[in-house]
Amino acid sequence: MTRLNSPDALERFRQNLLSGRDPDKPCISICVGAGCIASGAGDVVAAFREEIQKQKLTAAVDTKGTGCPGFCERGPVVVIYPEEICYLQVTPADVPEIVSLTIRQKKVVERLVYTDPVSGEKAVHESDIPFYRHQKRNILCNNIRIDSKSIDDYLAIGGYSALSKALCRMSDTQVLAEVKKANLRGRGGGGFPAGKKWEGSRNAPETPKYVIVNADEGDPGAFMDRALLEGNPHAVLEGLIIGGYAVGANEGYVYVRQEYPLAVENIILAIRQAEEYGLLGKNILGSGFDFIVKVHKGAGAFVCGESTALMTALEGRAGEPRPKYIRSNIKGLWNKPTVLNNVETWANVPLIINKGADWFTQIGTNGSKGTKIFSLVGKINNTGLVEVPMGITLRDIIYKIGGGIPGGKKFKAVQTGGPSGGCIPEAQLDLAVDFDALAKAGSMMGSGGMIVMDEETCMVDVARYFINFLTDESCGKCLPCREGLRQMHKILTNITQGKGKEGDIETLEQLSEAAVEASLCALGKSAPNPFLSTLRYFRHEYDAHIKEKRCPALYCKDLIAFYIDPAKCRACMTCLKKCPVQAIDGGKKKIHIINQDKCTKCGTCIEVCPSRFSAVRKISGEPMPAPIPEEQRLLLKASEEQ
Amino acid sequence: MNTEQIDRIIDKHNTDPGSLIQILLDIQAENRWLPAEALQRVSDKLQVPLNRIRHIATFYKAFSLTPKGRHEVHICMGTACHVRGAKRILDTVQDATGIKPGETDRDMKFSLETVNCLGCCALGPVMEIDGKTHGKLSTAETADVLKKYE
Amino acid sequence: MSEIRLQIDGKEVVAREGMTVLEAARSAGIAIPTLCDHEKLEPFGGCRICVVEVDAGSRSQIVVSCVYPVENNLIVRTKSEKLSRIRKILIELLLSHAPDSPLLQELAKEYGADRNRFDKEASFCVHCGLCVRYCAEIKKKNAVGFIDRGVRKEISFIPEIAAQECNRCKECFPLCPTSYLQAAFVLTEALAFTPASSEAAAVKQA
Numbered sequence: 001m002t003r004l005n006s007p008d009a010l011e012r013f014r015q016n017l018l019s020g021r022d023p024d025k026p027c028i029s030i031c032v033g034a035g036c037i038a039s040g041a042g043d044v045v046a047a048f049r050e051e052i053q054k055q056k057l058t059a060a061v062d063t064k065g066t067g068c069p070g071f072c073e074r075g076p077v078v079v080i081y082p083e084e085i086c087y088l089q090v091t092p093a094d095v096p097e098i099v100s101l102t103i104r105q106k107k108v109v110e111r112l113v114y115t116d117p118v119s120g121e122k123a124v125h126e127s128d129i130p131f132y133r134h135q136k137r138n139i140l141c142n143n144i145r146i147d148s149k150s151i152d153d154y155l156a157i158g159g160y161s162a163l164s165k166a167l168c169r170m171s172d173t174q175v176l177a178e179v180k181k182a183n184l185r186g187r188g189g190g191g192f193p194a195g196k197k198w199e200g201s202r203n204a205p206e207t208p209k210y211v212i213v214n215a216d217e218g219d220p221g222a223f224m225d226r227a228l229l230e231g232n233p234h235a236v237l238e239g240l241i242i243g244g245y246a247v248g249a250n251e252g253y254v255y256v257r258q259e260y261p262l263a264v265e266n267i268i269l270a271i272r273q274a275e276e277y278g279l280l281g282k283n284i285l286g287s288g289f290d291f292i293v294k295v296h297k298g299a300g301a302f303v304c305g306e307s308t309a310l311m312t313a314l315e316g317r318a319g320e321p322r323p324k325y326i327r328s329n330i331k332g333l334w335n336k337p338t339v340l341n342n343v344e345t346w347a348n349v350p351l352i353i354n355k356g357a358d359w360f361t362q363i364g365t366n367g368s369k370g371t372k373i374f375s376l377v378g379k380i381n382n383t384g385l386v387e388v389p390m391g392i393t394l395r396d397i398i399y400k401i402g403g404g405i406p407g408g409k410k411f412k413a414v415q416t417g418g419p420s421g422g423c424i425p426e427a428q429l430d431l432a433v434d435f436d437a438l439a440k441a442g443s444m445m446g447s448g449g450m451i452v453m454d455e456e457t458c459m460v461d462v463a464r465y466f467i468n469f470l471t472d473e474s475c476g477k478c479l480p481c482r483e484g485l486r487q488m489h490k491i492l493t494n495i496t497q498g499k500g501k502e503g504d505i506e507t508l509e510q511l512s513e514a515a516v517e518a519s520l521c522a523l524g525k526s527a528p529n530p531f532l533s534t535l536r537y538f539r540h541e542y543d544a545h546i547k548e549k550r551c552p553a554l555y556c557k558d559l560i561a562f563y564i565d566p567a568k569c570r571a572c573m574t575c576l577k578k579c580p581v582q583a584i585d586g587g588k589k590k591i592h593i594i595n596q597d598k599c600t601k602c603g604t605c606i607e608v609c610p611s612r613f614s615a616v617r618k619i620s621g622e623p624m625p626a627p628i629p630e631e632q633r634l635l636l637k638a639s640e641e642q
Numbered sequence: 643m644n645t646e647q648i649d650r651i652i653d654k655h656n657t658d659p660g661s662l663i664q665i666l667l668d669i670q671a672e673n674r675w676l677p678a679e680a681l682q683r684v685s686d687k688l689q690v691p692l693n694r695i696r697h698i699a700t701f702y703k704a705f706s707l708t709p710k711g712r713h714e715v716h717i718c719m720g721t722a723c724h725v726r727g728a729k730r731i732l733d734t735v736q737d738a739t740g741i742k743p744g745e746t747d748r749d750m751k752f753s754l755e756t757v758n759c760l761g762c763c764a765l766g767p768v769m770e771i772d773g774k775t776h777g778k779l780s781t782a783e784t785a786d787v788l789k790k791y792e
Numbered sequence: 793m794s795e796i797r798l799q800i801d802g803k804e805v806v807a808r809e810g811m812t813v814l815e816a817a818r819s820a821g822i823a824i825p826t827l828c829d830h831e832k833l834e835p836f837g838g839c840r841i842c843v844v845e846v847d848a849g850s851r852s853q854i855v856v857s858c859v860y861p862v863e864n865n866l867i868v869r870t871k872s873e874k875l876s877r878i879r880k881i882l883i884e885l886l887l888s889h890a891p892d893s894p895l896l897q898e899l900a901k902e903y904g905a906d907r908n909r910f911d912k913e914a915s916f917c918v919h920c921g922l923c924v925r926y927c928a929e930i931k932k933k934n935a936v937g938f939i940d941r942g943v944r945k946e947i948s949f950i951p952e953i954a955a956q957e958c959n960r961c962k963e964c965f966p967l968c969p970t971s972y973l974q975a976a977f978v979l980t981e982a983l984a985f986t987p988a989s990s991e992a993a994a995v996k997q998a
Contacts, residue, residue: 035762038775072764220720223761258667258704259757299663300703301941302758316662317694318701318941323837323859377722377763384764415721451721465724469758475701476938476945479840480878482919483885486943487910507909514881517854517874518840578782602730602781691928692950693937700939 003278006286007164010155017156026061026103027081028052029144030090033068033230034262035223036075040091041065044076047092051099061103064153067143067231070385071131074114079126079144086126087112117381117403134400136363137387138371139347143231148266151273154234160279162350166242167287170353175246176202179349181357183369188214188305188342189420189446190522191368191435197339200329201247204337209249212333212340213240214310215256215263218302219418220469222449224373225343227385229256229263232347233270237293239349241280244291247339252291255310257298268295302419302473306521307340308332309475320475321521342447344373364390368434368445378415378451381406388433395429398452409454412553413537417446419466419473420526422533423459442533444526458555459538460545464492466530474523480514481524487511488531497558500546505535550621557601560620564605566591566628568615571635575605575616589635593627643673648683659688663698666705675706703755711746711753713791715739716770720759723766731767732756734784751791798866813857813868814842824857824870825879825899827886827969828920833929835859836921841882841899845869854878876903884909890916890970917947917972923964933957936964936973947976951984 004010030036030045048063071077074088080102087098087109094112101107114123116130123129126144146153154160166175180195201209213236217225229236240252254271256264271293274280282290301319303309309319311333322328332338348370352360361369368390374397377383381403388397394414398404405411413423422443424431431437435445453462467489476482488511491504512528519525535542544550551559564575564584569591576584576592583599586592594605606616651668655661662684669680676699685692699705717732736742739752746753762768765777769784776787793808800817807816812835817824827839835858842857847867854875857868869875880903886896888910896918900907924947927935935953938945949958958977965974 034760035764038762038765038768038777072762075764217761218758220724220759221722221763222759223763226761259759260761296664297667298702299667299698299705301701303941313663314660316660316690316698318697318938323856325855325860375722375763377766378725383722418721449721451725453725457725465721469719471943472941473758474942476919476941476943477838479838479882479885479919482943482945483888484881486913487885487888489943490911510877510881514878518843518856518878518882520837520840580781602733603727604781607780691934691937692953693924693928693934693948696948696950697938701941 003276004285005278005283007168010160010164010285014155014158014161017152021156024082028061028063028098028103029066029079029081030064031068031075031077031144032065032148033072033143033227034260035068035072036077037262039075039089041076043092044078044090044095047095048099051095052103055099055104057099057103064147065149066146067148068140068227068385069126069144070137070140070227070387071129071382072384073382074384077144081145084125084127086114086124086129088114131382131384131386131401131403134392134396135387136371136389138351138363139228139235139344140231140373140385140387142235143227146232148231148233149269151234151270151277154232158354159234159350160238162353163238163241163279164285166353167245167285167289172202172246172248175242175353178357179246179352182352182360183357184345184348184352184360185368185435186341187344187348187372187447189219189417189444191445194341194345197329197341198243198247200327201249201337201339204330206331206336207248208251208336209247210333210336210338211240211244211247211249211252212310212314212338213252213254213256213343213346214305214307214340215254215260215267215343216298216302216305216310217257217260217343217447218305218473219447219449221377221451222375222418222447224375224385224448226260226263228343228347228373229260230266233263233267234274235347235350236343237267237270237274237280239346240293241284241291242349242353243339243341243346245289247337249337249339250290250292252293253314253333254293254295255298255304255314256295258300259298264295264297271295301475302469303475303521303523306523308521310340311338318475320477321523323520344448365432365434365437367436372433372445372448374448374450376402376450376452379405379409379454379457380452390434391432393430393432394424397433397450398429402452405452405454409456411452412455412457413453413459415443415451415453415462415530416449417444417526417529418449419469420444420522420529421446421449422529423453423462423537424533425537427537442536443529456553456555458496458551458553459534459541460492460551461496461553461555463531463534464489464496467492467527470523470527474527475521478518478520478524480511480518481520481527484511484515484519484524485527488528492531495542495545496551496556498545498549498556500542502546504546505542508535544621548621552620554618554620556620560601560618561596561624562594562599562601562603562605563617563619563624564592564594565615565617566632568613570613570615572610572613574608574610578604578608580604586633591628591633591635593633596624643669643677643680645679645683647672648680649687652684652687657688659690662688662690662695663702666695666699670705675709706753708746709750711750713752713772715752715754715788716757716760717743717754718758718760718762718766718768718770719756720763720766722759722763723768726766728767730781731769731779731784734781735769735788738785738788752788796862796864798862798864798868800868801870807862809862811862813844813846813855813860813862813866816862817857817868817870822870825902826858827895827899827918828922829858830922830926830967833922833925836925838919838921839882839886841879843875843878845872845875879903880905881909886918889913889918890972893918893970895969915946915972916970917976918970919945919947920969922967922969923947923973926964926967931957931961931963933961936976947973949977949980949984951980951986954980955985 185191304319308322883905887907
C-alpha cells in the first residue's frame, strides 16, 4: 500500500475504489455492534456467509458486518442493499429464506419487516420505519453502510475528503473560523462552544499542544459514543486530525473506556490503517502537517469522564479532577494547552468542513445547532440510538420515534444528563430539546442518555440510585462531595425504607447547597441535581414516603406488600409453585394467601399470575385487608358460584 | 507471573510514566489480578512511589488485588437496567452464589461485580458472564443461567 | 513578579502574581479558617473550609481561597451568611467522623456546628491529607498514601516502607487533627510489619 501523498492521490485512490464497486451489487449488511452481538448477530453473519457459499453466490453477493444503526430493540438488524430492505430480529434460522427469496428472487420476507404495533402497517425500507423516519441521521446514517474495520469502505463513502479540504485548501485559521461560525457546542455534557475552546488553546503561547477524544462515556444508559467509535471510528479520527490542525496540536489521544473492548479494537485498527495510508504521521497528504494519535484505555472510573480527571489519568495517576480556575484548554495535559472534546463533537467536524457552517446552522435552534444523538432507553418500546435535530420536542422523541411506553403504562418522567441531570415530567414534554431549554427545566443535555420512566418508577428511588452511584464513583478528595453524598445516600435510603423523618428534606437541601457551591469539580457540583429535580416535580412522592410510609409507585420493597385478591384468585397454583421461598399457602381450588413473614417481595407471583386473573397486586401505605374466613377459601364450581 | 513477563509488558510501553495505568491494565488482562510483586516491580522500573501505584490499583475498578474466580459475573446496574429491575437480578445472583459484589466465592468458581452500563440497554436487565451477554432476564431465568457454569 | 491589587472584606490588599487568595489574606492579617492547609505543603483544596466569595468582573462565585490565584480588581468576601452556612455543614460532616478532635471542636464553636447532626461514622479520619502530603513532599518517603475512592477512600501505610522509616521519624503524627494517623500506624505495625523488616530497621537505627 503506497501512502497517499497528496489530495489528488487520495481522490484517485477513491475513484479507483468506486469504479471497482458495483452500486447495484447486492450487499447484506448485518449490524455487529455490541448490542446486536449480544443478541446473536455473530451467528447471523456466520449463517449468511455459509448460506451464500452453499448457494454459490459468494462472488455475486457481499456480506458485511457493520456499525450500529441504532434500532437496538429489534436487533439483530439486517439491511439488504441496494434496495435498502430492512429485516429485524433476524435469527440464523431465517437466513436461508432471506437468501433464497430476497437475494435470488428480489422478494420480501414479510414476517421479518417492521410492522406497526397499532396499525399493522408494514415498512419494508429502512427510511419508512417510523423509528427512523422522524430522525435526522447526519452522523449515524453511515454506520450500517460500512464495515467498521475497513478504511476502504469509509473512503468509498467520501471519507477523509474533509481532511483533504482542511489541510490542503484551507488555512488553520479558516478551519477554526468555520467551526466557530457553526456554533458547534460540546456533545459530552457541558455544551461549551467548541470553537471558543479551540481558539483558547490556539492562542495560548505554550507548546506542545494536545487534542483529546473523550470516549469514556460513563453515564449509565448512554451508549452513543460506543456506537460511533465502534461503528465509524474513522469519522471520529478525521475530526480529531482536523481539530489538531486548527489548534496547532501535533499529538492526539483517544481515551476510551476499557468496558468497550470492541470500540478499543476498532479505533486501534483505524489508527493503524490511517497510518498505512499516510493519513496520520508526517506530512499528511503533502500538507506539511504532522499528527500522531495514541490510544489510552480507561480503567473503570466514571469520574475520568470529567476532562481534568481524564487528563490526570493520561498522566498515569488516580483520576482526581483539578480545579478549573485555570482552564484546561490553557493548562491541561502536562500543564499544556489541551482541547478535549467528546466523540460525537469530533464526529461533527468533518461534516462542518465538507458542507460548511451555513449548512450546519440551518439545523437546530438559536442556541443549539446541528443534531444530537440520544440513547433512548428504559420504559420505552423502541429502545435504541436516535439522532434528531436540536429543537425537536421530547414528546416527538418518546412517542413518534420511541413508540411510547410498553405494556400500556403511563409515562411519568424522562431523565436526561445522567447522574448530573434531572427528571422532566409529563407537563414539560413539549419543550424543544436543546441545551438551554433542558437546563431551564432543571436537567441538562448531558452526553445524550435519555431514560424513560413510567408509573412504576419510584422517583425517590431514582434520586437514591444516582446518589448511590456517585458515592462509589466520586474521587473522594473533597469534603462536600465525599461526605455530603455519604449522608445524602443514608437519608434517601432511609426514606425509601420507611425510616424517613421530618427535617430530612431540609438536611438534603443543605447538603445539596454545600455540594453545589463548594465541590472541587462538576461531578460534585451536579451530584444533587437528580435529587433537586425530583423534589421539584415529584415532591408528593417524597411526602408520601416520609409522612405516610407509602411508595406511590409501589416499588420500594420495605413499603410494599404483595396481596392476592381473593375475589380474583382462581387457585391455579402457578404462583404457589414458582414462589422461591414457598411463601404462598393454598392448594388446588383453595384460594391462595401470601405469608407476609416469609415473602421476600421478589415479584415472581405478580409476574406469573395469568393475566386473565391478575389476582396479585401490591399495596402500600395501607393495612393489609383481613384474610377471608377459611371456609370461604374453597373455590366452588363455576355453576355453583352463580 | 514472573519478573520477565512483567518487564516485557513494561518495555512495550517504553517506560513512559503516563503509561502506568496501561501497563497495569495489561498485567491485569494477562494475569487476571495484580499480585504485590508485580506492583513492586512496576514501582522499581518506572521509579514511581509504591503508594501511588497502590492508590491507582484500588482507585480503578478494572484492577483486582486478589485472584478472581473461574467465571466472572458482571451485573449491569446502569439506569436503563435499573429501571427494568436490575436490583432483583442482583439479589437473585447474590442468593444463588452466596457472594456480594467485589467478592469471589470459596471454591473460586464465581467472582461477582456490578458494572455501570455495558451499553446493551435494549436488552436490559443484563448479566454478563465471561464476556457473554445474557439479556432480558427474569429472576427465574437468572438462577438457571448460573447453574450451567461449572 | 508583578503587583496585583485586590479587595478583601472591603480592604485593599497588595499581592504578588502567583499568590493565592489565602496567602494574600494572611499577608493582610485577615483570617480564613482552614483544615488541610499547611505552610510547608502545596495547597490541597480538599476540606473546602477556606471557601470565599469572589467577584471577578460580572461573575460571582464561591471558590476555595487556598488554590484560587489572585487577580487584579478581584473582590473577595471571607464572611457571609451563605459562607457560614456552608462552613457549618462542612464542619458537621467532619464531626461525624471525629467529634472529639480539639481542632474541629474549636471550629464547631465558631460556626455553631452541632456534633450530633449526623450519625457517627466508623472511621475518624477526616481526609485532610496532611500525613500523605508531608511524607511525599517533605520526607519524600511515600510511606503512607490514599487508597480506593469515593466513600471508601482511606489512608494506608505501605508496611515495607513504614517498617523501615516511621519509628525514627513520626514527623507527620502531630499534623493529624484527629490522631487517626497514629491509630492507623499502630494497627499496621501490629498486623503487617514482618519481623524481618522491623529487625532491619532496628539494626539501621543502632
